[in-house]
Structures are given as C-alpha cells and as structure tokens.
Amino acid sequence: MTKLFPIKGLVSGLFAATAALPAMAQDNLEIIGAPRDGAMGFQPAATELARDLQWLDGMLLVIITAISLFVIALLAWVGYRYNARRHPEPASFTHNSPIEIAWTIIPIVILVLIGAFSLPILFKQQIIPDADITIKVTGYQWYWDYAYVDEGFEFSSYMIGAPATGGQNMMTPEVEQQLVDAGYSKDEFLLATDNAVVVPVGKTIVMQVTGADVIHSWAMPAFGVKQDGVPGRLAELWFTAESEGIYFGQCSELCGINHAYMPITVKVVSEEAYAAWLATAREEFAGLPQSFQVASN
Known part of the structure; x- marks a missing residue:
C-alpha cells in the first residue's frame, strides 16, 4: 500500500496548529532522560x-x-x-x-x-528485531524530520527557541513562554523541541536514520542508541523503552554552525495515551485515516 507524505513546505504552516500536541502527550510525564548540572555518570537506563x-x-x-x-x-x-x-x-x-x-x-x-x-x-x-512501530528519521541543517511509516504522516521537530520557531538560540521572555506553552520550563531550554517523537512504552521501535544534506547523528543516551544519518544511506537502530517519561537527546555529529541547537525529544507514554495522540496526529499531520488503514489491511 502506497503511503502519502505531506510536502515539506507545509511544515512551517503547521507550527501553530500543532502547538498543543506536545503538552497533550506530556501529561503526568516525568523528565527522566536529561543532563543534570554537576552530575557524573550515565542517565538512568530506560532500555x-x-x-x-x-x-x-x-x-x-x-x-x-x-x-x-x-x-x-x-x-x-x-x-x-x-x-x-x-x-x-x-x-x-x-x-x-x-x-x-x-x-x-x-x-x-x-x-x-x-x-x-x-x-x-x-x-x-x-540485529534489528521486528518492529511494532517504524519511524524514519531524517536529519537536516538544523532540525529533525520524523515519518511514522505505517501511519502515513510526518512532521519536523525544531528546538524551541531556535530561529525557525521565532527565537534566536538564546533565552528570552518570549522563548520562556514558548517553553511553558509546550509544557516545559526554562530548565529544558536547548533540550525541548516543538514536536516530540511519541512512542508507547514496552513496544519495539525501529528508527530508520538518514541525512538530507550532511552527516547527522541521532543519539538518545538513556536508550543506549546512537546512529549516524548519512545522506544517500538508510541505517537502523532499535529500542524498547521500559519507563514512561520524557527523554532528551542531541545530534552527535558536527553538522554545521547550528549543530548545538538540534536536540531530540522522545516522549514514552502508555498505549492508551499513544493511541489518543496518534488519532490527533493523523489529523494534524495529514496521516492516513484509521478507516482507510483498516480497509486497506
């Protein structure tokens, strides 16, 4: 069955329409995978x-x-x-x-x-296992694009406060308000993105990683995964998150002047919360309707 994906030129127009999605998927979620000032050692292992x-x-x-x-x-x-x-x-x-x-x-x-x-x-x-959910990740200068392959939709993910989201890569009252509106605090500046990857707890997630311009690297320390995204090649990584929560990662391959402003946000939610987010995301990101998927299967 052929999947249809939205034109990337429409992504910027979706920012305002999708502002409520991160907060909805974040209700009652603890920030688990994040760097801590003065801390040593690894982040808590979530896989x-x-x-x-x-x-x-x-x-x-x-x-x-x-x-x-x-x-x-x-x-x-x-x-x-x-x-x-x-x-x-x-x-x-x-x-x-x-x-x-x-x-x-x-x-x-x-x-x-x-x-x-x-x-x-x-x-x-x-050794990549059979996936419950497959997500294609494409690195751009300087943001990530995520395509939920089996659902027929994709979206872009920018750092909150980056120029593309009305910021200047620096904390201002406006950026702090954007963080609050998305359900974060100023402590998550440089970590939080406007659109997060949302996955259900306990499910096998396969990420197909590539780059569109230069080499990027999708890394999530709490999951123990890191994979370079090389233009023209498609690599894979997998993980099964064991705890609900919010996890932050970062592009880990020097990719240009704004490399430091290319974070990753993953929200691990319950299956019920994921199903609710998926239903909303299909509408917001022009995914395939559930009735069409059932009929096609």
Whole structure:
C-alpha cells in the first residue's frame, strides 16, 4: 500500500496548529532522560540496551583500574628496588622468558574476556528485531524530520527557541513562554523541541536514520542508541523503552554552525495515551485515516 507524505513546505504552516500536541502527550510525564548540572555518570537506563552498555562500562572500568594500579605499583617497586643508588652496577641479562610469556598471554586473556562480553552486546544492537512501530528519521541543517511509516504522516521537530520557531538560540521572555506553552520550563531550554517523537512504552521501535544534506547523528543516551544519518544511506537502530517519561537527546555529529541547537525529544507514554495522540496526529499531520488503514489491511 502506497503511503502519502505531506510536502515539506507545509511544515512551517503547521507550527501553530500543532502547538498543543506536545503538552497533550506530556501529561503526568516525568523528565527522566536529561543532563543534570554537576552530575557524573550515565542517565538512568530506560532500555535493555542502555543497561547492557552501562554494565559493560562498569566492568571495563574495573579491569582498567586494576591494570593501572598494578602498573603504577610495579613502576614504584622497580624504581625503589632497582635504582642506581641501590644497584650501581646494572644487571647484564637481556631476556626473561617466563615474564615475556606472561606479558603476552595475560593481555590476550584479558582481551578475549572483554570481547566475550562486549561482542554479544554489539550484536544485540546491530540485529534489528521486528518492529511494532517504524519511524524514519531524517536529519537536516538544523532540525529533525520524523515519518511514522505505517501511519502515513510526518512532521519536523525544531528546538524551541531556535530561529525557525521565532527565537534566536538564546533565552528570552518570549522563548520562556514558548517553553511553558509546550509544557516545559526554562530548565529544558536547548533540550525541548516543538514536536516530540511519541512512542508507547514496552513496544519495539525501529528508527530508520538518514541525512538530507550532511552527516547527522541521532543519539538518545538513556536508550543506549546512537546512529549516524548519512545522506544517500538508510541505517537502523532499535529500542524498547521500559519507563514512561520524557527523554532528551542531541545530534552527535558536527553538522554545521547550528549543530548545538538540534536536540531530540522522545516522549514514552502508555498505549492508551499513544493511541489518543496518534488519532490527533493523523489529523494534524495529514496521516492516513484509521478507516482507510483498516480497509486497506
């Protein structure tokens, strides 16, 4: 069945008509995936992929810390035990076979151990499962375009306060009011977008990522996903969000002068809230009517 998508030139005209959509999908949602001032470490893991990556990072941290401490201790002991004052006559041997065998075998064992845990996690990311919802993501300078492939509609997503939404990439009273109208606060400036990606909790989401002009990168830290969008190529990532809430990401590939003003907002909602948003979005973004979809299927 052929899907019809709206002309991009109409997107700017939809800004005013869709102003209420983010707030509607945001009711009673907690902001979970967001950077925090002065905080260290990862954002809370909202997917299995993110938990795997954070666990792997912790394991690698233990290994490299142990290696670093061992090397520092070894250097300190050798510096103390074999310095010129204690040994004015240096040793004359040049080889020590047991030590050379050990420092060859032990790193191999460590690398094999790391690979045994990291490769399955990599394969889990790269093997794309069957999708419950497929969304095509296209990066532009400097905004995102999202097409809900199975629903026949698409929309563009700009940072609130960007020039395209009447801002100047800086906080002003007008921009603060835009944030409030969309259900955010000024703390979400540079993070919140006028139109968010809305997905249901517990469903497998496949994002098809590409770029329209230069290389962009769709990254969502709390989901443990990041995929470059390369013009002329279509790549995929997937995630299954486990907690309802609002999550923020960012374009993570230097893509031009306004690269820093290209955020990502994903709202994970209940299936009931998603169905309600979908019904409204079909009308606002010229999607395929539900009756037409049922008849076509």
